[in-house]
Amino acid sequence: MRHAQGPLLTIDLTDRTVSTEPVDDRLAEYIGGRGLNTRLAYDRIPFDVDPLGPENRLFLSTGPMQYSRTSYTGRMAATTVSPLTNGLLSSNAGGFLSRNFTGAGYGAVELVGESDELLAVHVREADGDGDPGVEFEAVPELREATVPAVSDRFAESHGLEAEHVACIGPAGENGVRFASVMVSDSRAFGRGGLGAVFGAKNLKAITFDGDAASDVDIEWPDDAGDVHREAATSDSIMKRQGTSSVTELANEVDALPSYYFSETSFEGASGISGDRVEEKKYRKGTCSQCAFACKLPTRDEDRGIETEGPEFETVMAFGSNAGVDDIVDVMQANELCDTLGMDTISCGDVVSMFLESEDEFGNAELVHSLVEQIAYREGVGDKLAEGVHRAHEEFGAADWTVKGMPFSGHDGRTLNGQGLGFATANRGADHMYGEFYPYEYPLVGKDEALDPSGLEGKPPKLVAKENRNAVLDSAVVCKFSRGTVTDGRLAALLDADYEDLLALGGRIVELERAFNNARGFDRTDDTLPYDIEGFEEALSAYYEIRGWNDDGTVPGYDEGRVAGVADD
Missing domain, CATH: 1.10.569.10 (Aldehyde Ferredoxin Oxidoreductase Protein, subunit A, domain 2)
Structure with missing residues (x-):
């Protein structure tokens, strides 16, 4: 299976130290992006962590598709414990940062601790002697600076345009629970307050630069060119x-x-x-x-x-x-x-x-x-x-x-399958986690369209969609590739059997659920502020398909025996 490349770079903001370690086994199993981040978070973040405390960690990564030149791949993933939901949350952002991130040569970056003053961290590819090339820069003059002002500062002082910068604005520094980490000025790691986690760590910005990705040699199938061509036309x-x-x-x-x-x-x-x-x-x-x-x-x-x-x-x-x-x-x-x-x-x-x-x-x-x-x-x-x-x-x-x-659009009171998806999503009321709404408007062909009313027969489809989206977020592939990155093409791009990919997506969703279970989440959190006929029966069917307990918990989560998680 094709996967991201490079070691894990851990940046301790308290001590201003860095270290690297191989994560080849994790990359081989989880591809990169959301999958890798979720596994690292499950392994390394305490279940009882304060989202705004120094022990919370934030992971940034890309996937194998960022080494290609095909469309729908200008994205990367971020994962942390959310100060908004109090659960594990993954987000991804577009723009132009992802390939500068791969240029630095790391499979993932882990941020831990908190600084005693406002910092920027500059990540470059390791030099010939193995020095990780990380610079810590105190930036007190950027206190409550806006996002464009931060980008302008690093363009002037370091020659790094906005495409190299992930930063927060005043909202992140002030602990707004839905503050975003912004990239390329206008693209966001949004929804769950990743910007507030940056702010709690006193991290104003992190930048990436390098040419290490040019040393990664991956042979891509013709499907990559077909995807790019169809996107263009x-x-x-x-x-x-x-x-x-x-x-x-x-x-x-x-x-x-x-x-x-x-x-x-x-x-x-x-x-x-x-x-x-x-x-x-x-x-x-x-x-x-x-x-x-x-x-x-x-x-x-x-x-x-x-x-x-x-x-x-x-x-x-x-x-x-x-x-x-x-x-x-x-x-x-x-x-x-x-x-x-x-x-x-x-x-x-x-x-x-x-x-x-x-x-x-x-x-x-x-x-x-x-x-x-x-x-x-x-x-x-x-x-x-x-x-x-x-x-x-x-x-x-x-x-x-x-x-x-808070809820996004595509109202579940009309699009009932999307309503179920809002309830089951580990992130909360987010439309892109299960992304069920295209079938119910519909925005797909007649052969795929579903009656928006009712939930009969929808739980299996929702499970498959959540699993597939977890794979897309690990690859990392934009969900607007719908209809172009078909199931067969996704399997070819990742050099894997499609059913195996869906199974991997299921393990990622289950790891997120198990982490949240350990923080107290259960069926009582998979609820809606409105009624949908047959909701409770559909929710139980969803759990049964996933092999979870009827209370919304993963078997063995409280004993470290969650499927796909070994004590290694």
Whole structure:
């Protein structure tokens, strides 16, 4: 099986020391990316760790596909214990950092400890004598610097453009529980608060540079060229509108969360639709090596706003869910989150929650003010920075989260299989973990489409999707490759039997679940704030397919006997 290359680089921020160790056996078994990170986290992070304490660790890695030149591979993975959900969380980000990471020559990087002053860490490929080439730089002048300001600083002082930098903005330093680690300025390791983990460690940025990847010789099958060619020639609407292209479809089928989830359609949807986004797009945008080019550089000259996006989830969170019907207002909220370093979904949802409590839906000026208050923990922003789950009672609002993570779009009250996927996902209410919604809109062919109503027959499909996505996140391959990176092509690219890959994906999901079980998670956390007919029966069927206990725990998790985990 093809897998990532290189040793594990451990960076101790407390002592400012580094060490390397081989992880060839782990790479051979888990490919790289999310799979490798999950196994390393299971082995090395204490189950009772404080997410914002020095014993929490954060892992960064890529997979074998980042050594190729094919499309959908400009991504990398990050894993830690989330300060938002309190469980193990993996995230991945696009942009251009992944190949600079492989250039440094490491299979994974582990961050541990915490610095006594604000630091940047610069990672270069090892020299001929084996020196890891890691530089620790105190950067007190970057205290509460925005993401673009950090990139500008390292471009000027080190010749490292934004494509080399992973950093946090003020939100991460201020412990906003949904702060992101930003890469290439506008791409995010989002959802679970990885930026707050950086901030707790007093790590402002980490950069990567080198040419070690040129020494990795992997022979790729013809499928890699076929994938790249089809990405280049595709006429997908996503090339013009990104994921915002689904906005009006979601609205038409009553799957667009609106007015802090009180409704499932929005009368102002046309004002925040994919067409409106396309009107503001001024050039193509992409990730490293990708010919699909679905990114959205947008600008509004009248308001002086320039950003990347918004994608559908941001349109939902800062548009329909906030009662805002002007795409430029959503663009401004998107740009503020990128600049300050926050997840747009979690931020938009908690802002929408506050708007409901104040009867201020549609007040875009207040939305933008709240985003800044949250990032700096000023005024009411200090409480909102804790996220929906921790703040909802104070504002008399419903808790629209699963496992503490606020909901993304593709409403499960209409798309019932996606609703089940929100509940089972180890990350929480995240649409990309099981990614069931394409079958229920549908966004796939008639032969794959499913009736959105009900859950009959859906648990096996959900298990297979979660397993496949775990493999994609380990490879690391963009999920927008749907329809191009077929099952057969994925198997060929990774030089593995497809069923074996699905089994590996299942082990990764199970390791995440076992880690969370050890932190107290069980069936009571696989819940929804709304009813779906047959939900409890479907949830039990899901557990049975996975071979788990009916209480949502993995057999043997409390005795270290979890399947696929050996005492070695």
